[in-house]
Amino acid sequence: MSAKQRFDVVVVGAGPAGACAAAAAAENGVSVLLLEEHAEVGVPLACAEGLSRSTIQGYLEVQPGWVARSLSGSIVRSPRGREFTIEYPNVGWVMDRKVFDPALAERAQQRGAVVKLSCRATGIEDNEISVEENGKTVRYQWKYLIGADGVATHVGSWMDIDTRLGPAQIEICAQYLLSNIMIDADRAYLIFGRKYAPGGYAWIFPKSATSANVGLGLSPVKTKEKPKTLLDHWVMEEFPAAKIEERVFSGVPAKRLKRFSGSNFCLVGDAARFTDPLSGAGIANAIKSGTIAGRNAARVIRGQKHDLENEIKKEILDELDWHYRVRNVYLRLDDEKFEDIFRVAEKIFHGSIITDINTRRLVKQILLYSPHLLKVGFRLLF
Ligand SMILES: Cc1cc2nc3c(=O)[nH]c(=O)nc-3n(C[C@H](O)[C@H](O)[C@H](O)COP(=O)(O)OP(=O)(O)OC[C@H]3O[C@@H](n4cnc5c(N)ncnc54)[C@H](O)[C@@H]3O)c2cc1C
Structure with a gap:
């Protein structure tokens, strides 16, 4: 076993959450080790790669080279x-995460973090983390630990946080990267209904005019069907000539943790279950939570007052809690009720150029127009 090395902050996982945490901590003057179990950052990947501009404002300047496609609305x-x-001009992007994720890790390195690939964290004991590295077990000492190890997190359980996901706390997903298709390349498609995605939705996120991430997420409490079966049916029906370039089978967490941090550690991104329970989007909250955690970890190391919990609450959890309530209502809707909502939403959006979607205002508008939903909706939501 080789000699122990010491770092102020050790970050497990070099996805967007870990890379942003490492960059923020290093920028604030503390020593940082960023560990990634795979040989390349961003490979393999389970993501449709959609990112909306407003969600990361003030946290990250997106570079043109990181983007596969800019979006101007949805169908x-x-x-x-x-x-x-x-119609929502400049709403966001379909990212190229095989470029974007490595660029974020490189940014952390440029700010002073030590980035180690092919290094899998396997456990902690007191303030040491064990890492499988070049066939050996190496131990690193840390003062502050950040768990950014994604949906299948282990750091959470090492820190006595119950991150396990029951059937009601996950959306299970299947997605193909399809080529040889014809789509509107400027818009994301969102498709609802039992046939496609019970308790979830299906999507087409264009990467070009002839290729897209095409997938769906469903709630296992709403159906016994497997997401792959539903995706295969849909793809055969909608894109019979498509070629499947890549396949993804994974899950999106929808669990609100009671606790995501302690005096010398925290979880961020998917590990902390900061994924949006309505949309399944997690890149933005990974970037935000990582940045906030990295900054606060540096304050902890320097013995300064930190405000991690409050910042995360204000920037992430308040919105997430609201979306959990909306999800509760959404999971009770049948296709008939959804069709009613759809007609109202169609009236609200038709012919307007949108510059901001306020979900609270939108939900109130929809409830007021939908007598079927008014009673149950108001009771559950407000
Ligand atoms: C099918 C699907 C589609 C999605 N589409 C979208 C979308 O369009 N938009 C969106 O915003 N979100 C989407 N998401 C969610 C999004 O992918 C995640 O929220 C986001 O990647 C979370 O970032 P993260 O950094 O927390 O975790 P990850 O990106 O999962 O990164 C975790 C990293 O930790 C590493 N790691 C894990 N364990 C260890 C260990 N023990 N030691 C060292 N390294 C370790 C992993 O290799 C990985 O690199 C989708 C998810 C799925 C499943």
């Missing part, structure tokens, strides 16, 4: 196949 499809378009 929304109802269970019965009605469609409307939301």
Whole structure:
């Protein structure tokens, strides 16, 4: 066994959350080790790569080279196949995470973090972390530990945090990167209904005019069907000539943890279950929580007052809690009720250029227009 090395902050996992945590801590003058179990950052990847501009404002300047496609709105499809378009210029991007994720890790390195690839964290004992590195077990000492190890996190359980996901606390997903298809390359498609994705939704996130991430997420409490079976049916129906370039089978957490931190550690990103329970989007909250955690870890090391919990609450959890309430209502909707909501949403969005979507205002508008939902909706939501 080789000699122990010491770092102020050790970050496990070099996805967006870990890379942003490492960059923020290093920038604030403390020594940082960023560990990634895979040989390359961003490979393998389970993501449709959608990122909305407003969600990361003030946290990250997106560079043109990180983007596969800029989006100017969405096409929304109802269970019965009605469609409307939301015109939302510059709403965001379909990222190229095979470029984006390594760029974030490189940014952490440029700010002073030591980045180690092919290094899998395997456990902790007191303030030491064990890492499998070049066929050996190496131990590193840390003063502050950041768990950014994604949906299948182990750091959480090492720190006595119950991150396990029951069937009601996960959306299970299947996605293909398809080529040889024809789509509107400027818009994300969101498709609802039992046939496609019970308790979730299906998506098409364009990477070009002829290729896209096409997938769906479903709630296992709403169906016994496997996401792959539903995806195969849909792809055969909608894109019969498509070629499957890549396949993803994974899950998105939808669990609100009671606790995500302690005096000398915290979880961030998917490990902390900061994924949006309505949309399944987690890149933005990974970037935000990582940045906030890295900054606060440096304050802890320097013995300064830190404000991790409050910052995370204000920047992430308040919105997430609201979306959990909306998800509760969403999971009770059948296709008929959804069709009603869809008609109202169509009226709200039709012919308007959108510059901001406020989900609280939108939900209130929809409830007021939908007599079926008014009673149950208001009781559950407000
Ligand atoms: C099918 C699907 C589609 C999605 N689409 C979108 C989307 O369009 N937009 C969006 O915003 N979000 C989307 N998400 C969610 C998004 O991918 C995640 O929220 C995001 O990647 C979370 O970032 P992270 O840094 O927390 O975790 P990850 O990106 O998962 O990174 C965790 C890293 O930790 C590493 N690691 C794990 N264990 C160890 C260990 N023991 N030692 C060392 N390294 C370790 C992993 O290799 C990985 O690199 C989707 C998810 C799925 C499953």
